[in-house]
Amino acid sequence: MKFAAPSKVLDVPHASSLVSDGANLWWTTSNLVGTARLDGSGAKILATFPAGDSWRVVAAHQNDVFVAASRGGFDECSFLMIGMNGTRTELAPKHCVERAATNSHYLTWVRVQIGEFGDRIPSLWVAPIAGGKPHVLPGINAFGSIVLQEGALWYRGKMSEISSVEMNGQPTGDPPSRAPTSNVRAASPNGSGIHSFAVDGNDVYALYGDPNFAGYDLILVPARGESKLLAKTAIPANMNGHGIPAGDPLIVGQYVYWTLPDQGLVRRASTTGECPAEDVATQQLNPDHLLVLGQELFWINGSNGDATDAIMKLPLPAVVGTASPTRLPSRALGSLDGDTSPKTSPAAVSRGPFPTIAAMCATNDRVVVPLLRAKFGEDAFPDNGDVSVP
Numbered sequence: 001m002k003f004a005a006p007s008k009v010l011d012v013p014h015a016s017s018l019v020s021d022g023a024n025l026w027w028t029t030s031n032l033v034g035t036a037r038l039d040g041s042g043a044k045i046l047a048t049f050p051a052g053d054s055w056r057v058v059a060a061h062q063n064d065v066f067v068a069a070s071r072g073g074f075d076e077c078s079f080l081m082i083g084m085n086g087t088r089t090e091l092a093p094k095h096c097v098e099r100a101a102t103n104s105h106y107l108t109w110v111r112v113q114i115g116e117f118g119d120r121i122p123s124l125w126v127a128p129i130a131g132g133k134p135h136v137l138p139g140i141n142a143f144g145s146i147v148l149q150e151g152a153l154w155y156r157g158k159m160s161e162i163s164s165v166e167m168n169g170q171p172t173g174d175p176p177s178r179a180p181t182s183n184v185r186a187a188s189p190n191g192s193g194i195h196s197f198a199v200d201g202n203d204v205y206a207l208y209g210d211p212n213f214a215g216y217d218l219i220l221v222p223a224r225g226e227s228k229l230l231a232k233t234a235i236p237a238n239m240n241g242h243g244i245p246a247g248d249p250l251i252v253g254q255y256v257y258w259t260l261p262d263q264g265l266v267r268r269a270s271t272t273g274e275c276p277a278e279d280v281a282t283q284q285l286n287p288d289h290l291l292v293l294g295q296e297l298f299w300i301n302g303s304n305g306d307a308t309d310a311i312m313k314l315p316l317p318a319v320v321g322t323a324s325p326t327r328l329p330s331r332a333l334g335s336l337d338g339d340t341s342p343k344t345s346p347a348a349v350s351r352g353p354f355p356t357i358a359a360m361c362a363t364n365d366r367v368v369v370p371l372l373r374a375k376f377g378e379d380a381f382p383d384n385g386d387v388s389v390p
Contacts, residue, residue: 006281006301006314010040015300015309017246018289021060024084025298025311028055033067033082038293040311046086058100059107061129066107068097079109091127092134098122101148102129106167108153110142124155126167137165145196145248154204160193162204162221195235196248198256200271205230205256211244213237218249218256218269218277231269231277235260247289247299252316259299261286266299266314281314292316 014029026035031051036043046065049055054070067080077096081089092111100109107129113121124142127134142155153165195216197206202223209216215238218231235244235258243262250257255268257280264284269277281287285302292298295316302309 001278001317003280003317004315006284006312008301009038009298009311009313010036010043011310012300013309015302015311017056017058018291018298018300018311019057019060019065020291020293020298021062021064022293024060024063026057026060026065027300027311028057028067029309033057033065035065035084038296038298038313046082046084047088058097058109059102061102061107066091066100066102066109068100070096092125095125099142099144099146101146101153103148103150103167105129105150106148108146108148110144110146110155111136124153124165126153140165144194147197147199149199154197154199156194156197162194162197162206195244198249198251200251203271205249205251205271207235207249207258209235209237211235211237212239216244218258220271220273228273230256230271230273231267234258234267234269234277236263238262245288245290250290250292252292257290257292257297259287259290261288266290266297281312284312285309287312 009025012027012029012034015027016030017028019026020038024035024037026033026046028034031048031053032045033047033049033055034043034045047055047067049069050071052071056068057065058068059066063084065082067082069078069080070076071078077094078090079092079095079097079100081091083089091107092109095109095111096113098110098112100107102108105128106126108124108126111123111125113123115121122141122143124137124140124146125134126137137153140155141158143158143160144156146156147154148167151167153167154162155165156162193208193210195207195209195211197204199205204221206219206221207216208219215233216235217229218234220228220230222228238244243260245259245261247259251271254271256271257266257268259266264282264287265279266281266284266287267277268280269275280297284299285308287299287301290297290299297314297316299312300309301312
């Protein structure tokens with residue numbers, strides 16, 4: 001499929017992170033937190049910080065942005081909320097925050113502490129989004145990505161398993177009760193594991209593998225049934241650790257999107273694996289921190305922190321269909337909630353209107369494939385998109 005050319009929303013030199021509440025964008029550079037509307041208008045500086053500090057925007061909700069601030073590594077950290085007028089509120093002093101997410105009731109975040117022997121000790125925290133005392137969820141060690149839906153919180157465990165915790169939906173009072181977790185995927189004994197993931201209902205889409213040797217494959221782990229390969233080597237291996245996106249994959253309609261910073265690519269694969277993976281944008285400058293807002297993709301171009309950095313956007317291709325739009329979680333520095341209003345959800349993402357099945361891909365879709373298999377046999381049209389019709 002041919003996509004439109006990306007366009008520049010705003011020049012943001014030395015950009016390092018990007019989030020949205022569905023109506024506004026927030027970003028950090030080497031010394032400031034900035035914001036603008038989705039079209040780049042109304043750009044302004046919300047806060048500045050001293051040289052040597054490291055600040056990252058990690059989530060947003062209703063005109064407020066949540067910032068992970070570090071002043072000298074793990075020795076001095078803080079978790080802040082900054083309003084549109086620049087007012088700062090310290091939510092969790094001494095919390096070194098790795099990821100965060102929100103829904104209509106809660107703010108959750110991963111706190112990382114350093115143990116006696118230099119090991120990382122993560123914990124998962126939750127607080128009412130309207131304000132209130134934060135609580136740690138006991139017995140949970142969360143590493144990397146988190147996805148917060150309206151009824152469940154998903155996280156990656158120490159052994160690279162993905163588990164879910166029930167959220168009771170109450171905005172005040174006691175912290176959410178921890179329900180029995182359900183392991184979705186465990187790490188392989190050779191050290192392979194899950195880098196990041198997104199969730200659609202109860203189906204998990206994960207980048208799974210090893211950054212140094214095999215690279216990461218994109219896999220589907222359904223609520224029931226066997227895991228399925230969607231894209232082989234979705235992110236190639238890199239011995240020096242470069243080229244691994246900081247942002248998580250995103251689900252939009254019937255596609256999963258991700259970036260390849262080193263190759264300057266934004267790519268997608270169908271959620272069923274029936275369409276070959278394809279390039280959405282090429283010749284970009286280290287694209288990362290992917291967002292989907294309405295029917296547009298946003299990302300930071302040049303997110304290696306140099307003076308050419310910019311926020312880019314790309315309209316998703318027009319699709320034919322009649323399904324009503326719905327809202328689903330999306331990940332940009334932490335997957336967010338499924339709220340139906342973009343003004344009350346950091347990245348409420350439209351999944352519709354859906355394309356007709358025949359429009360999903362030119363040669364391999366859920367209508368054409370069964371017909372061809374029925375006529376020519378199962379081996380005539382395999383799942384990898386290689387056509388061999390007599």
